Amino acid sequence: MNAEQLHNTADKFLLENFNLRLEIPLRISKRMKSKLGAFQIKMRDGKVISQEIVMSHTFIEHNDESAVIDVLFHECVHYALYTKRKPYRDSDSEFNETLDRLGISKTRTYQYKGESHLYECRTCGYQFTKRVKGYNKRYICRHCRGKFIYKGAVKT
Known part of the structure; x- marks a missing residue:
């Protein structure tokens, strides 16, 4: 799904369930690795300067459409309640x-x-995986303090 398709899906969902239009940008981020989606509010001096819904490109690429739409609707509920x-x-x-009433999954479901x-x-051979590259440049082993x-x- 692309950003336009997601925006149209979100707009239809909000109109049917909250009588609202999606009047903020919906962006797909290739950098978002730790979250699947987010409703973001940026403030300066106590005033809202921007709002947007951001979806993870990796999540969209590696999951089926129903999971992506479920996360999108979760973020739409954040937006709708904030707006109201x-x-x-x-x-x-x-x-x-509201999530229960609409049959939408809670955070950390996927x-x-x-x-x-x-x-x-x-030093000790301890292995692990991380979603970010470059971890080896900033951290040391908790077991032996090696590099x-x-x-x-x-693939996970």
């Missing part, structure tokens, strides 16, 4: 009740699928 000046955070009971990077400790080497990309 109601509690919109994941921890708010009204937000969770596992990350995509490319991860394998690292190994030079990591990058072993390559792996």
Whole structure:
């Protein structure tokens, strides 16, 4: 799905369920690795300067359409409740009740699928994967305090 298709799907969902139009940008980010989607509000001096819904390109590429739409609708509920000046955070009971009423999944329902990077400790051989590249340049091993080497990309 591309950004225009996602925007149209979100707009239709918001109109049917909240009588709202999606009046903010919807962007697909290739840099977003730790989140699947996000409703972002940027503020300066206590005033909102921008809002947008951002979806992870990796998530869209490696998951089926129903999972992508479920995450998109989750972010739309954040947007709709925020717009209607109601509690919109994941921890708010009204937000969770709205998700339940609409049959939308809660946060952390889906596992990350995509490319991860394998690292190994030079000293003790401890191996692990991370979604970001360059981990070996900033961190040391928690077991022996050795340095990591990058072993390559792996599919998860």
